[in-house]
Amino acid sequence: MSTATVLDLGSGRAELRLPSGPLPALADLRELLAAAFAAPDLQCVAAYVAVDAWEVRHLLHAAGFSGDGMLRDWLPGPDGGRSDAWVGTLLREDPLEPPHPWLVVPELEAGGLVLRPWRESDVPRIVEGCADAETQRWLGQVPSPYTPDAARTWLRQTAERLAAGTGMNWAVVDPADEQGPDRALGSVGWFDLTEGVDCEVGYWTHPDARGRRVAARATEAVVAYAFDTLGVRRVRAFAAVGNTASRRVIEACGFELYGVERLGAWTRAGHVDMALYDRMAASEPDATS
Numbered sequence: 001m002s003t004a005t006v007l008d009l010g011s012g013r014a015e016l017r018l019p020s021g022p023l024p025a026l027a028d029l030r031e032l033l034a035a036a037f038a039a040p041d042l043q044c045v046a047a048y049v050a051v052d053a054w055e056v057r058h059l060l061h062a063a064g065f066s067g068d069g070m071l072r073d074w075l076p077g078p079d080g081g082r083s084d085a086w087v088g089t090l091l092r093e094d095p096l097e098p099p100h101p102w103l104v105v106p107e108l109e110a111g112g113l114v115l116r117p118w119r120e121s122d123v124p125r126i127v128e129g130c131a132d133a134e135t136q137r138w139l140g141q142v143p144s145p146y147t148p149d150a151a152r153t154w155l156r157q158t159a160e161r162l163a164a165g166t167g168m169n170w171a172v173v174d175p176a177d178e179q180g181p182d183r184a185l186g187s188v189g190w191f192d193l194t195e196g197v198d199c200e201v202g203y204w205t206h207p208d209a210r211g212r213r214v215a216a217r218a219t220e221a222v223v224a225y226a227f228d229t230l231g232v233r234r235v236r237a238f239a240a241v242g243n244t245a246s247r248r249v250i251e252a253c254g255f256e257l258y259g260v261e262r263l264g265a266w267t268r269a270g271h272v273d274m275a276l277y278d279r280m281a282a283s284e285p286d287a288t289s
């Protein structure tokens with residue numbers, strides 16, 4: 001048994017302290033938490049873990065903890081610095097089971113391309129793709145200037161979405177790419193999953209990969225994943241009305257225009273009208289019949 005402890009803080013609160021060495025086994029951790037809740041007045045156990053301590057966070061998730069936000073500079077960090085803390089809480093009534101799925105990015109085939117998980121070594125390609133003028137123009141929320149730190153922040157956000165079960169992003173690669181079969185050509189993903197019924201897809205491609213259906217092939221594969229694996233009934237895709245290349249991608253993937261949201265798209269030049277598209281699962285009844 002490890003030296004994990006539950007420290008009574010009084011007033012129905014306790015803090016889980018984990019050893020700095022090897023982590024406890026999940027079964028042992030559950031046993032420790034169940035024993036702590038044998039105290040009739042204990043309502044909540046909190047845990048503070050370095051945000052990038054993914055193995056520890058995964059263990060706590062498996063034991064039933066929910067992520068309840070971040071505390072900036074909360075923990076002593078490496079080299080005498082400070083580290084942000086992920087805050088997990090477990091309430092008396094919570095089962096000692098994962099509160100939602102922790103997603104893992106599968107490798108997908110996409111019309112001769114491959115969708116794979118992102119890696120730290122992709123940072124230079126992400127910087128080039130996101131610092132590009134067209135990406136900057138159409139994706140107004142992308143940081144400007146786009147630095148390696150911005151790419152690392154984005155990678156961490158994508159990892160957070162996996163941990164929260166709310167979205168998934170892939171790097172697109174071409175195994176036949178003479179400049180490197182593992183070189184990221186772009187990004188594609190789904191997000192904003194609503195009640196398991198629908199989700200949105202989004203993408204960008206590196207400027208040296210544009211115009212050869214990288215975005216269309218990758219998006220088609222993600223749409224198939226959304227229908228077949230997530231089980232959604234509808235997929236949404238949005239583009240600024242003037243973003244012709246993106247609208248061509250959306251239309252090539254079989255989406256139908258259902259409206260225009262005035263000032264719905266945030267571009268670098270400000271808010272502009274947004275074209276709204278969706279595509280229904282093949283099993284959905286046709287609304288027009």
Ligand SMILES: CC(C)(COP(=O)(O)OP(=O)(O)OC[C@H]1O[C@@H](n2cnc3c(N)ncnc32)[C@H](O)[C@@H]1OP(=O)(O)O)[C@@H](O)C(=O)NCCC(=O)NCCS
Nearest residue numbers: 134135138204205210211212213214215216244245246248
């Ligand atoms: C939109 C984007 C992802 C398209 O990537 P891509 O890999 O070149 O896309 P594809 O090759 O699959 O398809 C592009 C389609 O748009 C057309 N296209 C490309 N650039 C175009 C342009 N400037 N004007 C008009 N059409 C254009 C292509 O001819 C192709 O149409 P086709 O299939 O009918 O021939 C890419 O241009 C990009 O990253 N743009 C900046 C970021 C962005 O806008 N993301 C989407 C936000 S909603």
